[in-house]
Amino acid sequence: MVYFIPTPIGNLDDISVRSLKVLAECQTLFCEDTRITKKLLSLLSQRHGIEFHIKQFISMHSHNETYLLSTIDKTIFNETVGYLSDAGMPCVSDPGSALVRFCQENTLAYEVLPGANAALLAYVSSGIQIHQFLFYGFLSHKGIERQNELFKALNAPYAVIVYESPHRIEKLIEELVQFAPQRSIFAIKEATKMHEKRFFGTPLAVKEAFKTANLKGEWVVVINPEAQEGGEAITKEDLLDLEIPPKQKAKLLSKLTGLSVKEWYTKLQN
Template sequence: MSAVLYVVGTPIGNLGDLSPRAVEAFESCDFIAAEDTRVTLKLLNSFEIKKPMISYHEHNRFEMSPRIVARLLNGESCVLVTDAGMPAISDPGEDLVRMCHEHGIKVESVPGPTAFATALAISGMPSGRFTFEGFLSVNKASRTEHIQSIVKEPRTMIFYEAPHKLGATLRDLAAALGDREIAIVRELTKIHEEVIRTTLCAAAEKYANGGLKGEIVLIIEGAKPEEKEKMTVEQAVEEAKRFVSNGDSASEAAKKAAKLSGLKKGDIYKLMQGEKDNG
């Protein structure tokens, strides 16, 4: 291997999910950039792999990214891993990946489990369109801004949350979004994997003080489209009259008003003619 950054997915709970390609990347690379070297060491030990590691995480990424890039430019290869799942997704690894692209360094994927996609797949929630929202900020202003920005989001929304913050997050989301369907997915790929289908308000009440263990994925129903106020047949007739005043025939005006209102052309035309006869 030479001058390659391998973005490698690692198990999110079950060691059996580490792919043969991931094992090969670990064995063949020059060094590993790990979010927590202690966690990655346990993984490597399980597969009897020995490899030099450096720590790469949120608090040292600005310092370490240039160092890693320099080593790659010197011909070394590096495996980037997070504690669990795919690195560079809601993860500081994205900075390193971007910097590698900027320096013309090859970035190669070795895909593995991803918590949000796995949770969505087993949740039974609408998956045709969805947004990944990551973790809500603990900063009050940023948290409020984030929540307010998704109040009218029509797509299914996916959040990550830690067990000790679950109660506050459910309360804040329920207060802003109202009562919607939610799937609480926890302990993915582990013995106690669980999908809890309920509503946001019910969940906020039941888990106000926590009570759930393990890493948690929240999947929340998107906002329902706002219902437009239906036009009455009298209002449709008024629209048709405006079309007539602009030069349309009564039949054409009734047709346009029907398309605009969703009402039957015949009903609109009949009322128009009735008013004409009475006039």
């Protein structure tokens, strides 16, 4: 049996009794980072008085999972096997899905245990009364790709959940100030940890609050859909009014309208 085991996202007490029992039965652990997993098991062993009997730790992440699974000795799955990402639920903005597919394709029994998840915690904490939400994970780091993804998210008729690093959280809030100034947003950093901090309001209000805040730590941002505020989705006119280079503007307009980038670029030059 292959178990996909969620790990705490900050507070060690969030590990489930069932996860501890399964970990105690595992002979092999696939890990996003073996060092982090070994440290976690050491802490859990000290806190709960449990002795783990892991014979081998195998590093498996987005850069090596394809090769690893194509060359692995399948007899390893004759024993109890677990997979852990560094924090939270495997496969949710973390590696693991390739191993799920491998189990399906090779008729290996597998089970996913429920547990900690930053996106759901942030959604519940936000108080946003929308029953549908879109989990976007991390936006691209920069450039037109990031803008395209952000506009797609802002045009969704649902609450949108975005992960962001401490290095780019201010950039995200600035983008929301520019492109969605009337939205209600909720931002939480270091969820379940000692220095957890929450922010709620318009993007501009959150930007002001950031001036005196420590922004270190991992972030989750929940964005209210514009329909809830009585507004409209991003329009062609909104994009035409943006003060950005014509080439970028043409690409955005192409995404929104379906016309080619070349057609829009020609229009913008006239």
